[in-house]
Amino acid sequence: MASVKYEHVFKRYGEVIAVNDFNIDVADKEFLVFVGPSGCGKSTSLRMLAGLEEISEGNIYIGDRLVNDVAPKDRDIAMVFQSYALYPHMSVYENMAFGLKLRKTPKAEIDRRVKEAAQILGIEQLLGRKPKQLSGGQRQRVAVGRAIVREPKVFLLDEPLSNLDAKLRVQTRAEISKLHLRLGTTFIYVTHDQTEAMTMGTRIAVMKDGILHQIDTPQTLYDRPANVFVAGFIGSPAMNFFDVRLTTSDGKLVIDGGSFHLDVPTDRLKALQPYAGKGLVLGIRPEDLHDPEFTPPGVVAGHIPSEVDVTELMGSAVNLYLLSGGKQFVAIVDPRTRARVGNKVDIVANMGNFHIFDKQTEQAIR
Amino acid sequence: MSIKTATMQPGYSQTQPAWVKRWFNPEALTAWLFLLPSLVGFGVFYAVPAIRGLTVSFTNWDMLQAPQFVGLQNYARLIQDPDFWNALKVTSLYVLWNIPIQTVIAILLAVLMDRLTHSSILRGILVLPWLMPNVVVALLWLWLMDPTLGFINVVVKGMGFQTIPFLGSPDLAIPSIALINIWRHMGYTALLIFAGLQTIDRSLYEAGGVDGASEFQMFWGITLPLLRPVLVFVLVTSIIGSFQIFDTVAITTKGGPVSATKVINWLIYEHAFVRFNMGYATAISVVLFLILVVVSFIQMRLMRAGEVD
Numbered sequence: 052m053a054s055v056k057y058e059h060v061f062k063r064y065g066e067v068i069a070v071n072d073f074n075i076d077v078a079d080k081e082f083l084v085f086v087g088p089s090g091c092g093k094s095t096s097l098r099m100l101a102g103l104e105e106i107s108e109g110n111i112y113i114g115d116r117l118v119n120d121v122a123p124k125d126r127d128i129a130m131v132f133q134s135y136a137l138y139p140h141m142s143v144y145e146n147m148a149f150g151l152k153l154r155k156t157p158k159a160e161i162d163r164r165v166k167e168a169a170q171i172l173g174i175e176q177l178l179g180r181k182p183k184q185l186s187g188g189q190r191q192r193v194a195v196g197r198a199i200v201r202e203p204k205v206f207l208l209d210e211p212l213s214n215l216d217a218k219l220r221v222q223t224r225a226e227i228s229k230l231h232l233r234l235g236t237t238f239i240y241v242t243h244d245q246t247e248a249m250t251m252g253t254r255i256a257v258m259k260d261g262i263l264h265q266i267d268t269p270q271t272l273y274d275r276p277a278n279v280f281v282a283g284f285i286g287s288p289a290m291n292f293f294d295v296r297l298t299t300s301d302g303k304l305v306i307d308g309g310s311f312h313l314d315v316p317t318d319r320l321k322a323l324q325p326y327a328g329k330g331l332v333l334g335i336r337p338e339d340l341h342d343p344e345f346t347p348p349g350v351v352a353g354h355i356p357s358e359v360d361v362t363e364l365m366g367s368a369v370n371l372y373l374l375s376g377g378k379q380f381v382a383i384v385d386p387r388t389r390a391r392v393g394n395k396v397d398i399v400a401n402m403g404n405f406h407i408f409d410k411q412t413e414q415a416i417r
Numbered sequence: 418m419s420i421k422t423a424t425m426q427p428g429y430s431q432t433q434p435a436w437v438k439r440w441f442n443p444e445a446l447t448a449w450l451f452l453l454p455s456l457v458g459f460g461v462f463y464a465v466p467a468i469r470g471l472t473v474s475f476t477n478w479d480m481l482q483a484p485q486f487v488g489l490q491n492y493a494r495l496i497q498d499p500d501f502w503n504a505l506k507v508t509s510l511y512v513l514w515n516i517p518i519q520t521v522i523a524i525l526l527a528v529l530m531d532r533l534t535h536s537s538i539l540r541g542i543l544v545l546p547w548l549m550p551n552v553v554v555a556l557l558w559l560w561l562m563d564p565t566l567g568f569i570n571v572v573v574k575g576m577g578f579q580t581i582p583f584l585g586s587p588d589l590a591i592p593s594i595a596l597i598n599i600w601r602h603m604g605y606t607a608l609l610i611f612a613g614l615q616t617i618d619r620s621l622y623e624a625g626g627v628d629g630a631s632e633f634q635m636f637w638g639i640t641l642p643l644l645r646p647v648l649v650f651v652l653v654t655s656i657i658g659s660f661q662i663f664d665t666v667a668i669t670t671k672g673g674p675v676s677a678t679k680v681i682n683w684l685i686y687e688h689a690f691v692r693f694n695m696g697y698a699t700a701i702s703v704v705l706f707l708i709l710v711v712v713s714f715i716q717m718r719l720m721r722a723g724e725v726d
Binding site: 101102103122123124128129130132133134136137138139140149150153154197201 | 621642
């Protein structure tokens with residue numbers, strides 16, 4: 052069927068390396084997300100797979116077939132563009148039928164496929180309209196429909212939700228996930244939004260500056276980020292980072308943050324012992340910081356004395372912006388918290404879920 | 418009177434009818450002031466002479482005696498005038514030679530420029546012929562096409578072929594005049610179409626490529642339909658312009674040989690300034706105007722000019 056393989060793929064624009072030694076094996080039927088900040092090379096990588104960009108170096112395979120020099124139309128892929136790229140002078144039906152007409156598919160077959168795709172997407176009543184008569188969400192569905200009718204080996208989606216309003220985005224995310232399950236085709240999806248990546252992907256490839264930093268399942272990326280960038284990119288609000296020093300005190304290993312001291316739990320001693328005396332980066336997610344009055348059971352508690360700077364009432368939780376030793380960080384706490392601006396709070400850090408990174412290499416130490 | 422007092426004076430708003438308030442309120446008056454130079458120019462050089470021409474067409478004015486009202490006599494005459502019908506035929510022939518070839522070449526040039534190079538220098542060269550005065554262009558080609566001394570025929574004879582009579586042949590005269598004007602206008606038209614091409618979203622071509630369209634299919638199925646607004650403008654203006662061909666004829670063939678290039682405007686010119694039949698000449702002009710209105714209307718309907726994709 053249709054696995055996808057990137058083998059030592061580079062993309063150069065003169066001196067600039069947009070994609071730097073990209074290696075990925077995408078399994079058949081997988082939903083792989085390329086995620087990263089603007090300019091990280093994710094769209095370029097997708098476009099090289101589509102055949103819309105030349106590959107500077109390396110090989111790309113669709114299935115077992117090397118497709119470096121194959122024209123986009125012969126790669127058996129379908130693409131949903133960020134701007135939808137619907138043909139403005141054609142009706143929705145004609146837009147969806149265009150690719151099939153070019154391939155000289157019999158009319159009856161075209162009709163069957165278009166109607167079926169329209170039904171899946173709930174756009175049957177729009178078939179006669181032109182794109183300018185549709186809303187953003189409807190146009191997006193037509194773009195997806197145009198890809199579905201091609202029954203391709205691989206679906207490529209380039210930030211398809213960027214132009215939708217927030218509410219529609221959430222709704223469409225779920226629809227795309229359902230679509231993936233229904234069609235059973237390989238999906239490769241590009242986005243800059245880590246929420247989209249986390250909610251939709253079977254695996255996520257996190258990229259920055261043309262380099263693939265980590266490729267893993269969403270949960271693994273969340274639990275075990277490989278470096279500072281991935282740790283800070285995945286999860287919202289972002290992970291808090293502190294410059295700390297690993298010291299020994301009374302025979303115990305202690306994370307010294309200046310204004311706070313956290314005991315290293317026994318299960319992490321082995322990994323961290325070699326770094327005693329060194330300067331490191333401590334990472335703790337806001338959701339792993341708790342109000343001392345409302346700490347969930349089973350949390351191995353460390354304490355960070357701090358003062359509340361700003362509170363954000365979210366309804367289901369409260370975001371506390373705290374200051375400790377001049378360093379600002381965020382905690383997501385139980386909504387019943389009585390912490391108010393100016394209060395001094397002994398924030399509880401869940402020592403079962405912290406991350407330590409090497410200061411120079413920024414790699415995680417496990 | 419300041420704007421404030423004008424709109425706040427109770428008397429003002431009660432006594433003036435709505436349309437006066439709409440067209441002559443202080444803000445509108447400022448607008449009129451800005452429009453005045455253009456309006457005066459339009460009035461003096463277009464509107465007034467046009468209306469005057471229309472009234473003259475109902476007279477028999479010969480510039481010597483006072484004009485006398487003759488009703489539709491001039492129009493009745495031109496319907497029976499073989500010269501008029503010949504002029505119509507010759508002009509239509511010219512338009513049929515000129516516009517299709519010019520437009521096709523312009524589209525091809527525009528697409529080539531778009532695909533190969535966006536160089537400003539090239540675009541500048543392309544528009545050069547259009548910048549030259551009509552008369553200069555006509556003289557240039559008059560000499561190029563000369564049967565004995567013209568460069569074209571020197572080359573043709575050198576290759577062993579017969580001299581091409583161009584402007585001296587009744588059959589080749591109109592096509593030759595068309596050639597001159599194609600040469601003059603194709604660069605400018607190409608630039609207009611080139612500008613239109615830039616408005617087409619590039620991702621449409623990428624989508625087309627992924628869908629499986631060849632270059633030709635993309636041109637026919639995506640580029641041309643989306644160029645429609647520009648093409649409407651180009652075709653309407655160039656057809657209107659073509660019907661009024663005069664300068665080139667005046668310099669090169671002067672209506673000959675054997676009335677082969679006696680276009681409508683030449684006929685008007687002859688009657689007005691050679692024979693001083695002002696009444697008749699203006700009648701022909703009015704008819705030309707009406708023809709152009711009808712042609713433009715039909716064109717714009719056919720090309721659905723009012724719609725936007």
